[in-house]
Amino acid sequence: MMIKKFRLQATAAFGIESVVADEIKALGFDQVLVENGRVEYDSDLAGIVRSNLWLRSADRVFIKLAEFKADTFEALFQGVRQIDWAAYIPQDGTFPVNAKSVKSTLFSLSDIQSISKKAVVEKLKETYKTEWFNETGPRYSILVSILKDNVIVLLDTSGEGLHKRGYREKGNEAPLKETLAAALVRISRWRPFIPLIDPLCGSGTLLIEAALIGLNQAPGLNRKFDSEHWHWMPASVWDFERNTARNMIRKDTNFMLEGYDIDPRSIRIARENAEKAGVSQCIHFQTRDVAELSSKDKYGYILTNPPYGERLSDLRQVEKLYSIMGDRFVKLDTWSWYVITAHEGFEAAFGKKATKNRKLYNGRIKCYFYQYFGPKPPKRVVEESENI
CATH class of the missing domain: 3.40.50.150 (Vaccinia Virus protein VP39)
Structure with a gap:
């Protein structure tokens, strides 16, 4: 099933969110919402590509898959499991899970990662009818971000951070991103x-x-991105x-x-x-x-x-x-x-x-x-x- 519409999230260093928002608007995107450290907006398939190629000041471009409250690991597991993971990740896909937690009841990053990973696996099992995933294919990196018990589940379209333009192999002692x-x-x-x-x-x-x-x-013209694979x-x-x-x-x-x-x-x-x-x-x-x-x-x-x-x-x-x-x-x-x-x-x-x-x-x-x-x-x- 081809996915047509997405809610994207461009992450940004604190203090430059408005700059990123201006870039996003200049690219023609709608429903732009500016928050601390991120900017959300609506997009289609081509917009994912355009965002990665053109955004100069954003750190990464994510697809926002879900948002829910969780102050227990059971609530986290069920919330992540609700997502239709097979619509995004194929049977051979590699899907590492990363986590961030700020001012939340769930604060152990390793536990957040392992429980979220288990939830993704359980959901994928239903579609692919298998007990084991080799994860030998393209990378679909998942980020579970929790702020004050509010969970946002994201899929990383960029791969390496957008600051990796491909031209700076060497730097001096005080590099500026x-x-x-x-x-x-x-x-x-x-x-x-x-x-x-x-x-x-x-x-x-x-x-x-x-x-x-x-x-x-x-x-981003001279580099590669995870989502192109x-x-x-x-x-x-x-x-x-x-x-x-x-x-x-x-x-x-x-x-x-x-x-x-x-x-x-x-x-x-x-x-x-x-x-x-x-x-x-x-x-x-x-x-x-x-x-x-x-x-x-x-x-x-x-x-x-x-x-x-x-x-x-x-x-x-x-x-x-x-x-x-x-x-x-x-x-x-x-x-x-x-x-x-x-x-x-x-x-x-x-x-x-x-x-x-x-x-x-x-x-x-x-x-x-x-x-x-x-x-x-x-x-x-x-x-x-x-x-x-």
């Missing part, structure tokens, strides 16, 4: 005609994500959506982003990553100290992820770096500056209070996105730039 990098570019409202510099670019993630946005290149997901749908995405890449763009770092190894890695991502023609990387930052452009953006100084021994050095950044950035006083850091005292060290501040999470690290808005360019400048 590709999904968060894309969200920061979105929050800054950067557009391709605006000059953009990352003066502490590390492995180049912020600039590569900006280039992918500028070229309108789907971030599913028996009820026609290969033709994937082929059509991938070809459509390839045809939507802009060929007539003429923007150049700039990335600098004092570490030559980081610059080498950044160039390799940009090459793998197919955006090397849009980014100029150079070994250069932030203390030498300058630009001939009257208006532009600085967007950067400097070291945080998480170890006490690094704090003084990092605060000195922030002070140097403040001295150099202020010389570009008609530019806008955007800085993400976990350092609570950034503004004091930098020497200027941000226009706006947004709390975000880089993995498990609580960070702040400091936004310093420069003056708006005159309308004439914007119009001339857009015609480049």
Whole structure:
């Protein structure tokens, strides 16, 4: 039986749910509901594919299979067993079960996993009339997520997290997830005609994500997903959506982003990553100290992820770096500056209070996105730039 309609759930890092929701709406999806750490929406088969290919800031895309209350393992077992698992998982399917539990009566993850797995097996036995499942086929990963005794059962369409674009095999010491990098570019409202510099670019993630946005290149175009191997997901749908995405890449763009770092190894890695991502023609990387930052452009953006100084021994050095950044950035006083850091005292060290501040999470690290808005360019400048 072909399943036609789905309720999807795109998970997101705390603080960027609204960015993910905007991306989902821009892709044309309906009934979008924003909650902590996730965005739900209605979709069809093609929408599953489109979501995985195009969502830049989401962590994963799940199919929501059920939602129910459970404060006992019996209630959990019965709730999971109610799902028509054979509509999703074939007899040879591999179906690992993962679990999350927050502020719930059922808190043992291993017990939640084993009882949910047993419930899935019992339900599949009814359809396939067998006592044993070899699980040698494609992967159908199940997530049982419990929050305050409310259970949501999800099927993972993505496989590896969506931040795995396929271009970053190597990184520097303080990697920024590709999904968060894309969200920061979105929050800054950067557009391709605006000059953009990352003066502490590390492995180049912020600039590569900006280039992918500028070229309108789907971030998931060069990777694989679990759901493309599913028996009820026609290969033709994937082929059509991938070809459509390839045809939507802009060929007539003429923007150049700039990335600098004092570490030559980081610059080498950044160039390799940009090459793998197919955006090397849009980014100029150079070994250069932030203390030498300058630009001939009257208006532009600085967007950067400097070291945080998480170890006490690094704090003084990092605060000195922030002070140097403040001295150099202020010389570009008609530019806008955007800085993400976990350092609570950034503004004091930098020497200027941000226009706006947004709390975000880089993995498990609580960070702040400091936004310093420069003056708006005159309308004439914007119009001339857009015609480049």
